Amino acid sequence: MKIRRVGIASRLDQLEAMSIAERAANLLQDREVEVILERQLAEKLEWAGKASSLIDIDADALIIVGGDGTVLRTSRIISENIPMLVVNAGTVGFLSEVNPNELESAIARLASGNFQIEECTRIKAQIDGIEVGDALNEVSIVTKTPVKVLNLTALKKGEVIFSGRMDGLIIATRTGSTAYALSAGGPIIDPELDAFVLVPLCPLKIYQKPIVLPSSPKLEVFIEENGSDALVIADGQIHAEAPAGSRVTLEKSSKKSLFIRLGRSFYERLRERLVRDV
Numbered sequence: 001m002k003i004r005r006v007g008i009a010s011r012l013d014q015l016e017a018m019s020i021a022e023r024a025a026n027l028l029q030d031r032e033v034e035v036i037l038e039r040q041l042a043e044k045l046e047w048a049g050k051a052s053s054l055i056d057i058d059a060d061a062l063i064i065v066g067g068d069g070t071v072l073r074t075s076r077i078i079s080e081n082i083p084m085l086v087v088n089a090g091t092v093g094f095l096s097e098v099n100p101n102e103l104e105s106a107i108a109r110l111a112s113g114n115f116q117i118e119e120c121t122r123i124k125a126q127i128d129g130i131e132v133g134d135a136l137n138e139v140s141i142v143t144k145t146p147v148k149v150l151n152l153t154a155l156k157k158g159e160v161i162f163s164g165r166m167d168g169l170i171i172a173t174r175t176g177s178t179a180y181a182l183s184a185g186g187p188i189i190d191p192e193l194d195a196f197v198l199v200p201l202c203p204l205k206i207y208q209k210p211i212v213l214p215s216s217p218k219l220e221v222f223i224e225e226n227g228s229d230a231l232v233i234a235d236g237q238i239h240a241e242a243p244a245g246s247r248v249t250l251e252k253s254s255k256k257s258l259f260i261r262l263g264r265s266f267y268e269r270l271r272e273r274l275v276r277d278v
Contacts, residue, residue, distance in 0.1 A: 001113050007052070007059035007082070009038040009074050010089070011066035017089035018044060020100050021065045024087070025049075027107040054078050061085060061110060061260060068137075068179070071095045072235040075136050075257045083117050083258035085110060094178050094273045097262055109262055116261045120175045121194055121215055122253035125232055127242045134253040135234040137176030141221055141248060142168035142201070144229040144241065151227025151244075154198065155220045156213060166203040168230070169221060171196055171250050175257075178270065180236075186210040191266045196250075218251040 006028050010021035022045050025035045035049060036059055042051035052058070054077040062082050064074050067090015075084065087103060088096035098106040109115055124134040132139075143150050152169055154162040162169065172181035177189040177197050186199040187210060196219070199210040213219070223230045223246045230242040242248055 001060070001115075001117075003033060003060045003111055003113060005034040005036065005059045006110070007036045007038065007054075007057045007062040008041065009054060009062060009064050009066075009070070010041050011070045012040055012044060014066075014089060017065045020087060020089060020103065021045070021063070022047075024063050024065070024103060024107060027104060028111065031107070031111040033111050057082070063087060063110075065089050067091055067093050068095045069236070072136055073237055076133070076235065076237060080255045080257065083260045085115075085260040092273055094269065095175070095259070097260060097264065097269075106262060110260065114262075116263075118191070118259045118261050120257045120259060121173050122255050122257060123171060123173050123196065123215075124251055124253040125171075125234055126249045127232055127240055127246055129249075132232050132240045133234045133238040134255060135176070135238075136173065136257050137179045137235050138170050138172035138181055139250055140168060140170050140180065140233045140236075141223075141230050141242065142233065144231050148228040149204070150230055151224035153222040153224060155222075157217055161198065161211060161213075161219075162200055162203070162208055164203060164205045164208065165227065166200045166208075168201040170199040170201065171219065171221075172199065173215070178274070181210070187212065188270070215252045218249055221248040221250070222246075223248065 011017045037047050037051050039051045063085050065087045086096040122134045125132040125139045149165045170181045174189040181199045184199045186197050194215045200208050225244050232240045232242050
């Protein structure tokens with residue numbers, strides 16, 4: 001894949017991250033690659049070159065400097081056809097591919113087309129037929145009122161998977177299996193599997209444990225009347241109310257997220273990211 005035009009986005013609350021983004025822009029220009037900065041980043045850096053909003057950015061690749069939250073926000077906005085190269089400037093940065101000290105070599109490989117692209121499934125949520133949005137990591141169904149519990153029934157093809165009272169339910173993609181779902185006791189999903197993992201949060205039926213499902217069937221979760229109202233949260237970014245009596249449907253989204261990989265294996269990233277103190 002020939003890279004002629006690269007967009008750059010960054011977290012805006014950290015000077016170091018914006019400095020890394022500026023350095024990436026200069027390295028790309030040194031290699032005669034056209035650079036487009038996300039508009040707010042361009043304003044903060046007083047960038048004299050091209051700038052664009054994320055929703056309108058037209059590029060062969062996008063460099064994102066930030067943590068996982070920055071990646072999740074950005075991936076929801078940009079075109080699904082733009083692959084992302086993530087430079088870690090966050091706490092864990094599991095979605096990142098390179099560290100700041102590897103930036104120069106990463107830019108060289110990006111500019112020369114020496115990389116692979118990983119396609120990651122997203123999950124779409126609806127409440128009573130109204131779309132909430134889609135998520136790269138997970139959709140969480142949690143109680144709207146702290147301390148009060150939900151009464152949930154989760155079904156696959158009409159068959160009950162989980163039922164009963166619990167604090168909530170996480171429905172995570174393979175990518176999200178190393179995020180909130182993992183912290184809540186869920187398994188890590190190998191990247192070669194296209195699967196979802198369902199993780200009940202503090203179920204009263206203590207035998208109800210996480211379960212891995214294929215991503216192809218549509219799932220339904222009923223917020224039962226004799227329980228608390230719920231919130232449906234996509235990637236921690238989008239919040240929607242789901243009152244008792246609602247039906248939440250979850251399915252594989254038609255949109256995918258693309259990540260640029262430079263040869264570091266999934267298990268190498270896993271060891272590197274998850275053993276550090278956060």
